[in-house]
Amino acid sequence: MRRGKRKIVRASALLTLSVLALCVSALCVSALSVLAMSVSARAAEEIPVPCLDRFLSLTRQEVKEVALADCADSGGEITRSGGAVIWKRPRGASGEDSGFLRAEKIGEIADGAEAYLLFDNSGGSGVFTFLIAARREEALLRKILDVPGGDRCSGGLRKASVEKERILIERRMTPYMIAKHLTAFSDSPDAKGADGFTFFGRDDWPYCAICCVARREESYSASGDLEEGGDFLISQKDLYDQSLRNDAAACLLRALDAPQGQAWIRLRPEDMPALAAKLGEGC
Numbered sequence: 001m002r003r004g005k006r007k008i009v010r011a012s013a014l015l016t017l018s019v020l021a022l023c024v025s026a027l028c029v030s031a032l033s034v035l036a037m038s039v040s041a042r043a044a045e046e047i048p049v050p051c052l053d054r055f056l057s058l059t060r061q062e063v064k065e066v067a068l069a070d071c072a073d074s075g076g077e078i079t080r081s082g083g084a085v086i087w088k089r090p091r092g093a094s095g096e097d098s099g100f101l102r103a104e105k106i107g108e109i110a111d112g113a114e115a116y117l118l119f120d121n122s123g124g125s126g127v128f129t130f131l132i133a134a135r136r137e138e139a140l141l142r143k144i145l146d147v148p149g150g151d152r153c154s155g156g157l158r159k160a161s162v163e164k165e166r167i168l169i170e171r172r173m174t175p176y177m178i179a180k181h182l183t184a185f186s187d188s189p190d191a192k193g194a195d196g197f198t199f200f201g202r203d204d205w206p207y208c209a210i211c212c213v214a215r216r217e218e219s220y221s222a223s224g225d226l227e228e229g230g231d232f233l234i235s236q237k238d239l240y241d242q243s244l245r246n247d248a249a250a251c252l253l254r255a256l257d258a259p260q261g262q263a264w265i266r267l268r269p270e271d272m273p274a275l276a277a278k279l280g281e282g283c
Helices: 002-045 049-056 175-185 236-243 247-256 269-280
Strands: 065-067 077-081 084-088 100-108 114-121 128-137 140-151 157-163 166-173 214-220 226-235 264-267
Touching: 049 065, 049 084, 049 100, 049 114, 049 128, 049 140, 114 157, 128 157, 128 166, 140 157, 140 166, 175 226, 175 247, 175 269, 226 236, 236 247, 247 269, 264 269
Parallel strands: 100 157
Antiparallel strands: 065 140, 077 084, 084 100, 100 114, 114 128, 128 140, 157 166, 166 214, 214 226, 226 264
16 A cells, blocks of 8 residues: 555656646746747837938928838838848939938937937948937827937047936047137137138138047937037047148147147147137147
8 A cells, every 4th residue: 555655646746747847838938928029019119210211301400200101111121230220221213322321229318219329321422420319109200309410520420328318429520620619719800710611710621521530529418409518539640640731730730739649639628718829829
């Protein structure tokens, strides 16, 4: 009888373990199903890049909302690279290259609006950058924030992030942009010419899209207002290279008077009046 009881107990234990294994397996399957549904839902909620493109037209300042049904399926090809989504636009009517739009989501701001750093190429050599935040409102996509950038070195946004409802960006700058900024710190009537381009009596400031010499950090509110513009970080090597073929760049380099071999020259707001005065005196 004791052996019989042991067999019954052993069989009962095996049956219990089998049932538990089936239950655990079922729970795993259920958990995996829930995870898959969650991933699918997140993918479905992703803002279509062609819809973000609608905010980048020539009249983009006036474009405040777009209908998702009108732009979600706009042809072309969607690929992914790291955390970015790249939309290769359909070719034009004559078969010309229409370029691409690369979107990098940098975070969320007020009321669930999603912020994207956008790199826009229309088929040529230029790559224009923008920072757009948009929010889904049922069948509409509404633009909440619009921070303009520029073409590569000409004000292009190098990187961006969201920090406590503030947008932090790093902007690339040319000697032209530095000189234009410095005019605000000069009392001289010659600091800014009547044409809006001649600064400190010079009209040869480098402004090309590959004339990078500096970076600047800026902070924006969730509404898109500039709260703070930080220091300029000027690459002495890049400015020196430009000074070899441009007198205005050479003038700026002399005015900065930085020690040779110093990789980055930090230009703080308190330094700008003195630098503007030097430029006004002809360096």
